[in-house]
Amino acid sequence: MSIKAYIFTMLLGVLAANGMAASPPNVILINCDDLGYGDLGCYGAKDLRTPHLDRMANEGTRFTDFSVTSALCTPSRAALMTGKYPGRVGLATGVLRPDATGGLASSEITLAEVVKQRGYTTGCIGKWHLGFVKGMRPMDQGFDSYYGVLHNLDKFETVVFEKEGGMPVLRGDKVEKRPAVPAEMTELYTAEALKFIEMNREKPFFLYLGHAMPHIPFDASPRFKDKSARGLYGDCIEELDDSTGQILDKLRKLGLAEKTLVIFTSDNGPERRTPGTAGVLRGTKHTVMEGGLRVPFIAWWPGQVPAGRVSDDFISSLDILPTVAKLSGADLPKDLKLDGMDIAPVLLGKTGNRSPRTTLYSLYGLNKNRSESFRDNQWKLHLSAPPQLYNLASDIGETNNVASQHTELVQRLTEAAVQVRKATNIPNP
Numbered sequence: 001m002s003i004k005a006y007i008f009t010m011l012l013g014v015l016a017a018n019g020m021a022a023s024p025p026n027v028i029l030i031n032c033d034d035l036g037y038g039d040l041g042c043y044g045a046k047d048l049r050t051p052h053l054d055r056m057a058n059e060g061t062r063f064t065d066f067s068v069t070s071a072l073c074t075p076s077r078a079a080l081m082t083g084k085y086p087g088r089v090g091l092a093t094g095v096l097r098p099d100a101t102g103g104l105a106s107s108e109i110t111l112a113e114v115v116k117q118r119g120y121t122t123g124c125i126g127k128w129h130l131g132f133v134k135g136m137r138p139m140d141q142g143f144d145s146y147y148g149v150l151h152n153l154d155k156f157e158t159v160v161f162e163k164e165g166g167m168p169v170l171r172g173d174k175v176e177k178r179p180a181v182p183a184e185m186t187e188l189y190t191a192e193a194l195k196f197i198e199m200n201r202e203k204p205f206f207l208y209l210g211h212a213m214p215h216i217p218f219d220a221s222p223r224f225k226d227k228s229a230r231g232l233y234g235d236c237i238e239e240l241d242d243s244t245g246q247i248l249d250k251l252r253k254l255g256l257a258e259k260t261l262v263i264f265t266s267d268n269g270p271e272r273r274t275p276g277t278a279g280v281l282r283g284t285k286h287t288v289m290e291g292g293l294r295v296p297f298i299a300w301w302p303g304q305v306p307a308g309r310v311s312d313d314f315i316s317s318l319d320i321l322p323t324v325a326k327l328s329g330a331d332l333p334k335d336l337k338l339d340g341m342d343i344a345p346v347l348l349g350k351t352g353n354r355s356p357r358t359t360l361y362s363l364y365g366l367n368k369n370r371s372e373s374f375r376d377n378q379w380k381l382h383l384s385a386p387p388q389l390y391n392l393a394s395d396i397g398e399t400n401n402v403a404s405q406h407t408e409l410v411q412r413l414t415e416a417a418v419q420v421r422k423a424t425n426i427p428n429p
């Protein structure tokens with residue numbers, strides 16, 4: 001071996017030991033909307049067929065303790081895009097309706113802006129929900145391209161576009177089609193994702209795919225309609241599974257599998273009064289119960305993310321941004337206050353590396369609908385009156401309130417939650 005080759009090999013070893021791949025990986029982040037913890041075969045659904053996601057989990061790592069910060073679209077996405085508690089960016093509660101003038105400030109550093117500095121091509125497909133006026137749309141926030149519906153397709157949002165002929169599907173800033181048809185969305189987004197991958201096969205890319213499904217009004221294309229054992233909702237999940245299969249197949253076919261980290265997850269748990277299920281977990285979207293916050297999280301990167309592993313490491317959507325920064329080799333500003341932590345060593349299964357995360361604060365609503373929780377490892381405190389404390393290690397369904405047996409712990413976690421409130425601009429109740 002020549003001295004040059006030797007030094008190069010050593011360098012690769014050092015990079016690998018630091019949890020960083022030799023060349024920055026492509027990143028595809030697939031974020032479903034309101035998909036529950038129990039909605040996939042590999043997470044225990046017995047009635048639905050999700051062979052592609054089950055295979056993805058077999059070829060990668062399935063995480064069983066991944067939580068979002070908030071069981072609601074806008075706050076959850078704000079945390080995912082910035083690595084900050086949504087309160088820090090002024091989006092702690094409520095969803096942004098299409099006529100909102102507020103949103104994620106352009107001064108915030110997004111996932112797309114992080115990888116942009118490393119020369120990535122960045123694409124956003126699908127739902128955004130983080131601001132719709134100039135300065136706040138995906139292409140103002142680090143994305144080179146945008147395709148999709150920025151909003152929800154429910155009647156609270158479609159009503160805003162009634163006079164204009166319905167909800168617009170945008171390409172960049174231009175209306176490509178209207179009205180958006182729920183049954184078509186997964187198919188449209190999948191085709192767009194495959195095109196994006198094909199077009200950017202030669203250079204590093206970041207693709208954020210924010211599916212419209214299975215958010216209400218859920219629907220599926222003719223190929224999937226009336227095919228599942230759980231009605232239209234199930235059809236919709238099976239179509240999302242097929243979509244992910246097509247994306248992974250495209251990567252394999254283009255020889256990009258070993259160069260691409262793919263993450264499949266959801267922005268929050270299942271909607272109330274839908275066939276969506278959080279499985280063994282209690283609660284739904286719009287709560288701070290595990291059923292609202294804990295969602296599927298599958299990481300796939302052949303040769304890098306260990307295959308066939310199930311990890312119970314405690315991780316959060318907050319951790320995606322610092323982790324992608326690390327994997328891509330991007331620097332974050334020294335004064336950037338993040339709530340997320342680099343979990344690259346956990347993703348890559350480096351021996352002995354447990355997740356650095358120990359706590360997670362969650363909030364839903366303000367005033368009379370407010371609910372709030374604070375996790376510390378296996379302990380989960382609901383800051384209700386009276387407080388409820390659950391030991392998730394033995395009681396994942398949050399059914400046995402042990403607050404009265406652990407008054408000091410309740411006190412300590414309450415104080416810790418108050419500190420997070422203070423740091424992230426959440427008023428005390």
Ligand code: MG
Pocket residue numbers: 033034072073215267268
């Ligand atoms: Mg949602």
